[in-house]
Amino acid sequence: MSSPDEILRGLDAEQRQAATALHGPVCILAGAGTGKTRAITHRIAYGVASGVYDPHRTLALTFTARAAAEMRTRLRDLGVHGVQARTFHSAAMRQLQYFWPFTIGGSMPGLVEHKVRLLTQVAQRMRMSVDRAAVRDLAGEIEWAKVSLHTPESYPQAAVGRDLPAGWTPVTIARLYAGYEELKGAQNLLDYEDVLLVLVGLLQDEPRVAAMVREQYRVFVVDEYQDVSPLQHMLLDLWLGGREDLCVVGDSSQTIYSFTGATSRYLTDFRERFPEARQIKLIRDYRSTPQIVQAANRLLADRTAAGRRDRTLPHWPEPLELVxxxxxxxxxxxxxxxxxxxxxxxxxxxxxxxxxxxxxxxxxxxxxxxxxxxxxxxxxxxxxxxxxxxxxxxRFFSRREVREGILQLRAAARSAQDLTGTDVIDRVRDVLASLGYEAEPPAGSGAHRERWESLNALVQLAEQLAQARGDEFTLPVLVAELEDRAENQHAPAVExxxxxxxxxxxxxxxxxxxxxxxxxxxxxxxxxxxxxxxxxxxxxxxxxxxxxxxxxxxxxxxxxxxxxxxxxxxxxxxxxxxxxxxxxxxxxxxxxxxxxxxxxxxxxxxxxxSAETCRTCGQPLDSGAERKLGRCLDCPATYDENVLDALRDWRSVQAKAARQPAFVIFTDATLVAIAETMPRTAAELLRISGVGQKKLERYGPELLELLHGPQPA
Known part of the structure; x- marks a missing residue:
């Protein structure tokens, strides 16, 4: 593992402040592109390297499996192992599975993957007429109620003023909500919100459980804190148990999930709850050019100016101005x-x-x-x-070639444990070559190209890990990384x-x-x-x-x-x-x-x-379809029906050969334009909207021969 000084090297002044603020409470206000993940992973690594943190007693929380996997990868790159980086649901599920047998007893209920099936059954039993789209909306509304800590009984009052699914009232939704909870219990199922709710109940009612969790986890880091729901915040409070070793990171200007129950008030009111909290602002934007940063700043500044002009508007926190x-x-x-x-x-x-x-x-x-x-x-x-x-x-890891690639790499790892660094990359390329991988991409698009892109993404991930980890990078390390990413759907970049x-x-x-x-x-x-x-x-x-x-x-x-x-x-x-x-x-x-x-x-x-005017009446053309045809839609067509039929037959043959929909070759509007203009040269054909240089090179000679017979050499 790197030394504490090496870990801090390369951080800017504010990131260094965040990384060295090892004792909570700490509030990091981090604007977009300011390196917040870098700051908090270096904070954890610095705490571990300094001996202040026990990695096995540190819990880092975020909101997507992908973000959690990214955090784990960065910590591993810094030489830190043992830190739990998880979503709220993942951490709660792990604890619930552990405590269920000796607190509640028996095997843990199954999980409801999607609420639609159960809600449809409940609606049918209650003789409520719903379509699939409405059921999805109702499922979202019930999720909002549960993470906002509203029961079927308290929901009608809480829903006053909310935009509800079309045609539904708070009372009818409350009935559906109650029926859903009853059916779920009868089938011995839990949904994702229940995982948090049941764990909250255990921590509140079982002092032994609360003591064990608080002994296990001493340090908490919460990323994207502006997106926590009341239910998640209640669980976090119970995990803390009155302690203050908490670091939160967020930006109220990036709160975009209020409809799911998320609220930024826990972030904006953090210093009211913890008056002694240290607050650090990250405003140096390393992601975007000055032109893009200026556009972002102007957008938020206009909101602030509107609030100053109109005192009836809600009070919004002052946004971070990025530099x-x-x-x-x-x-x-x-x-x-x-x-x-x-x-x-x-x-x-x-x-x-x-x-x-x-x-x-x-x-x-x-x-x-x-x-x-x-x-x-x-x-x-x-x-x-x-x-x-x-x-x-x-999903990337559901693709057949990716599953096969991981299986092949896992088998190869058993006999290639001594390979390190760039030698691993060569072995990866050799293994994936048996599945169709080549150094150069195949021409064109379609399924063959997509398969190559998936395999190439595995190769590129290996190259990135080799660069990050040097001689510590081995084929088993790559396989472990892929398995972790597959579990958390943290897909690598695909072309x-x-x-x-x-x-x-x-x-x-x-x-x-x-x-x-x-x-x-x-x-x-x-x-x-x-x-x-x-x-x-x-x-x-x-x-x-x-x-x-x-x-x-x-x-x-x-x-x-x-x-x-x-x-x-x-x-x-x-x-x-x-x-x-x-x-x-x-x-x-x-x-x-x-x-x-x-x-x-x-x-x-x-x-x-600037498009051409109608070739029939001379008026400017309004729509994209008209510009493609070269005439107004209500002007009479001027093409020969036999020519258009021949073009359509030709397109059908091309589409079957390429295994693509016919419109991918040329749209109907483009064929009509070709039939009406009857181009005689490649230059005339290229002027027709929808042709383009690539299609001209591929289809031009055949089209011109179809329209006017064999062309001179």
Whole structure:
């Protein structure tokens, strides 16, 4: 293990203060990108190296299995072993499993993985009509009630003023809640909230249990403290038992889970509870460029200014003002697009440009407010030949090739325990070669490329661990790391553009981030109808902005695909850049922040205005579909039906050969445009929206031959 001085080396002044504040209570206010995980893992390591902490009596708590696994990895890299880094649920489950036999007796009940099945049964018994979407909403409401310490009896009063699932009243939800609890008990099941609730009961009612836990754990560190619920906070208090060896880390400006029962008041009121607490602020942002940091600071400063102007607004804590530590980067880009399709198409084009500049696909993300927004971007990226990963889709460690890879590496580790450092990487490559891994990626996209990306992620993880641990890195160490990550779903980076909701992006970061769909009704969301709700939406956008390291683009469509321009840009955009007010439009095709506004047609982007006019009537084209066709949708078609049929037949053959949906080859709109314009040269074909250079090279000669016969050599 490193010496205490070596552990502190490389920390800035504030991080060093946090790392050396070994006795609680300590409150670390850590802004986005300020190195909070680095600070708290070095604090634990410094405490262990100094002999102040016993690693086996230290419990570090966070909110996702991925974050806990990341913390364990960093502690191992610092030479610290034995510290428990867990989520609240994981720590509580471990203790409950240990104490259950000699306190409650018998075997511990099974766990409810999802509430939907039980709730559906209860609703049917009570003759309540529910669909699957409503049941999911009701499950979330019951989770909120339980973590907020409300019983079925107290729920109706607590739910007054809440936005409830459509068509449901507090009384009917309370009945469903009570029925759910009864059915769960009859089937000898516990849900995840019960794990915490039952442990709370044991610690309150069994002095022996409380004494054993408090003897086991003397030091507590809680990350993301702004997201604790009343239930989690009650459990933490019982673990502490009146002691003050507690270090909490958080940022009230990143509270985005209030709808689940999380509250930042425990963080903001920490010094009221512990008047002698030491408070340390981490404000040096090492993640983002000054341009991105300025955008984030402006967004929160506007909230503070609004509160000063309007005294009726709630009192919000003063936000941390970040200070950028990185070199200057490109300006934040703003792109106003005609509709959803145009927005997705522009984002895909911009991503292609970043890829051509050398930005890895795994370092690019498209973030949206609701999961329903992903489809347009999936389609646009697929059409552009750009691979993507939908966060929340198939889990990395559930993929067949990953499971097979870990099995092969585990078998190889038995006979390769003496290999260390870079020799391990060579062995990893050899082992995975039997599953199809090669040094260079296969051409194109599809299942073969996805399989290679998964195996390559294992190789890259081995390279990272070898660099971090040097000669201590062995094949058994890699296998242990993979098994730990698999248990906690801590997936390594896989090549492909990430598509994710803003909520699921918390805790992650990328070189380039596109924040899309930034219109009123989506950001803030339409049901955010109180000042507190709107402020949470602002914080959600703040989290999105601070995920970006170097490139940040904020986009918004003026209409639904093919619809009229009825949407308004988000009010938050003007806070980030005051020049974006009113109906001003920007040129998203221009480099940097965008060019001057196109005044010829208010409310319309330069990208839309610069498209060709209708080839039939000469009027400007409004929607993405019209621009792709090259004419208004209500103007008569000018193509030959036989030509269009031939193009569709050709597309069907190509799609079957590539094992891809037909629209991935060319959309219907693109085929119609080809049939109407009948291009004779590659240059004319390239001018049709939806073709592009890559598709021109792949399909151009065949298309031109199909339209006009064999082409001259």
């Amino acid at each position: 950028a530590q990185r070199e200057n980067g490109p300006d934040v880009e703003f792109a106003e697009c005609a509709d959803d399709e145009a927005e997705a198409g522009w984002v895909a084009e911009r991503i292609r440009g970043l890829l051509d500049q050398g930005v890895p696909a795994s370092q690019i993300a498209v973030l949206f407010r609701t999961n329903g927004q992903s489809e347009a971007f999936e389609t646009a990226l697929t059409a552009a030949g750009i691979g993507y990963l939908l966060r929340g889709g198939e 492909g553009v990430t598509l994710a909701s803003l909520h699921s992006a918390k805790g992650l970061e990328w070189d380039a981030v596109f924040l899309v769909g930034l219109t009123e009704g989506l950001m803030p969301i339409s049901f955010a109808d109180t000042a507190e709700d709107v402020d949470e939406e602002r914080r959600l956008l703040y989290v999105g902005i601070t995920r970006a390291r170097r490139h940040l683009c904020l986009t918004w469509p003026l209409a639904r695909a093919g619809g009229r321009s009825k949407r308004r840009p988000s009010r938050f955009l003007r806070a980030i850049d005051p020049t974006l007010g009113g109906t001003r439009t920007l040129d998203p095709t221009a480099p940097g922040r965008g060019g001057a506004a196109d005044r010829s047609r208010p409310g319309r982007s330069r990208r839309a205005a």
